[in-house]
Amino acid sequence: MIREDYILRMVKQFTRAVTKILRLKKSHQYQAALETINETFKELFGLNSEVFDSLSIESIIELLKLEHSEIMQKCFWVAELIKEEAEIYESQKESQISKSRYLKSLELYLEGITYSDNSTVSDYSANVKEIVDRFEQSEIPNRIKHKLLKYYEKIKNYSKVEDLPR
Numbered sequence: 697m698i699r700e701d702y703i704l705r706m707v708k709q710f711t712r713a714v715t716k717i718l719r720l721k722k723s724h725q726y727q728a729a730l731e732t733i734n735e736t737f738k739e740l741f742g743l744n745s746e747v748f749d750s751l752s753i754e755s756i757i758e759l760l761k762l763e764h765s766e767i768m769q770k771c772f773w774v775a776e777l778i779k780e781e782a783e784i785y786e787s788q789k790e791s792q793i794s795k796s797r798y799l800k801s802l803e804l805y806l807e808g809i810t811y812s813d814n815s816t817v818s819d820y821s822a823n824v825k826e827i828v829d830r831f832e833q834s835e836i837p838n839r840i841k842h843k844l845l846k847y848y849e850k851i852k853n854y855s856k857v858e859d860l861p862r
Contacts, residue, residue: 703766706740710773713739717780726784733777733784740773745781748774749796753803771808772820775801779823795831799840802827806843809850817851 713736720729782797848856
């Protein structure tokens with residue numbers, strides 16, 4: 697019961713934050729949106745967005761495992777917040793920062809999908825596709841291509857598996 701209340705509270709908090717971020721982005725208030733993202737990272741995970749940016753994917757996963765709640769959901773939340781940052785930086789013509797955030801977001805979506813059952817995968821497939829479509833094959837690091845391969849196998853999109861260089 698207490699655990700369910702905690703998770704429900706986190707879901708509501710995350711949903712409110714993303715709604716606010718989207719509203720700020722739509723009105724081109726990018727700095728306020730970035731501040732909201734940073735506050736959301738602090739509230740949900742106890743660390744700011746700069747820390748998450750500096751951590752490797754493996755370190756983020758380990759950090760998320762420490763709290764003993766839904767790691768899959770947390771991966772998706774972190775991925776979504778980082779994706780929002782990427783979009784803001786892209787709007788501000790900060791392409792290097794944007795690309796690195798998109799790749800980190802993609803990798804976290806793929807990690808979350810590995811922890812999830814097949815029913816959850818479709819919820820995030822559009823996000824994965826959207827990010828992958830932003831890149832040429834040569835721009836995606838091999839470690840992420842390997843995860844993409846597993847993802848395409850999981851969703852039974854075998855034509856995409858064949859398209860990935862090995």
